[in-house]
Amino acid sequence: MIVYVTNLKKKFGKVQVLNGLSMQVENGEIYGFIGPNGAGKSTTIKILLGILKATEGEAKIFGKDVWRDAVDIHKHLAYVPGDVNLWPNLTGGEVIDLFMRLRGEKNNRKRDEYIEKFQLDPSKKCRTYSKGNRQKVALVAAFASNAKLFILDEPTSGLDPLMERVFQEAVLQVKDEGRSVLLSSHILSEVETLCDKIGIIRHGEIIETGTLNELRHLTRTNLLVATKQPIQLLTELEGVHHIERKGDHTISMQVDSQYLDELMKYISQFGILKLESSPPTLEDLFMRHYETNKGGN
Structure with missing residues (x-):
């Protein structure tokens, strides 16, 4: 050492x-x-x-x-x-x-x-x-x-x-x-x-x-999803954040890793046309920590 x-x-x-x-x-x-x-x-x-x-x-x-x-x-x-x-x-x-x-x-x-x-x-x-x-x-x-x-x-x-x-x-x-x-x-x-x-x-x-791989378990996955039908009631799901509509049928979001399986099951009923997933960056992790732990330096 x-x-x-x-x-x-x-x-x-x-x-x-x-x-x-x-x-x-x-x-x-x-x-x-x-x-x-x-x-x-x-x-x-x-x-x-x-x-x-x-x-x-x-x-x-x-x-x-x-x-x-x-x-x-x-x-x-x-x-x-x-x-x-x-x-x-x-x-x-x-x-x-x-x-x-x-x-x-x-x-x-x-x-x-x-x-x-x-x-x-x-x-x-x-x-x-x-x-x-x-x-x-x-x-x-x-x-x-x-x-x-x-x-x-x-x-x-x-x-x-x-x-x-x-x-x-x-x-x-x-x-x-x-x-x-x-x-x-x-x-x-x-x-x-x-x-x-x-x-x-x-x-x-x-x-x-x-x-970085170990720390990624503590943060969120970035998703871009296009579906046949508009996804309903997404804001009511646990573990889904920063939802942004890119069109009637396309949404970008961040998902806590432990809720990813549950989310996939939910949105599949709307007919998935495209799904892009990217791992969280160090900046995602860093900013999330300081968004949720504000107060002093």
Whole structure:
């Protein structure tokens, strides 16, 4: 196990930011860490990085305490924040080389490979870089390293769609090499594409965790149905939501998984002409959780 967190709590004065958070990241796993602003994601990451000390609970990386053993842990860890600040008078290449030397690494082939992939000009001073190019510097420095764990906090902020694809390929590459990734992202499609396991944080604790397929059991299936006769009394059925008529005989809806069989039996009496079913997306799951659990961040 690479990351082990149990019953983590953090208070700032009287404000409880983390409230018994527990999570685990296995070796070679990409773990998606998602939640709204203010849910406690950044605080959790700062504790894992040894920047903040937890009020209660236990947090370990590589079996070592994240606060006491932060220096040792950082030898094998790469971190990319969502807003990278660089030394303005150094070039991008000099910053990348500096980060690599701090880890005692010098893999110029890998560095050059990622500079090319991310289409970064390493000869420019950092003060001339856009936000996206500053992100590229941090991403190149991270992926060119031999880190065993990557902690990525909104890492594609400022990147264009082409570079997002390059980022996703880089993440999958390190996974193939048996390394681990903790990915915090607001881009749910990115998390859905990359992650083996997902943890949803709310009010400072993980409220759902599992693979996407496991979490889909907790949400709804999207249906589009065309029938010979108009479907009657659909709103009276249990487990059917967001009913939208697309025409006299065509309806789109969402159905709780446990009521799917019952619904099919009901609508079959109206003569099914077309039936399209699609699994719920991570966004469906996420939005449903926050629609039904409103109140604070």
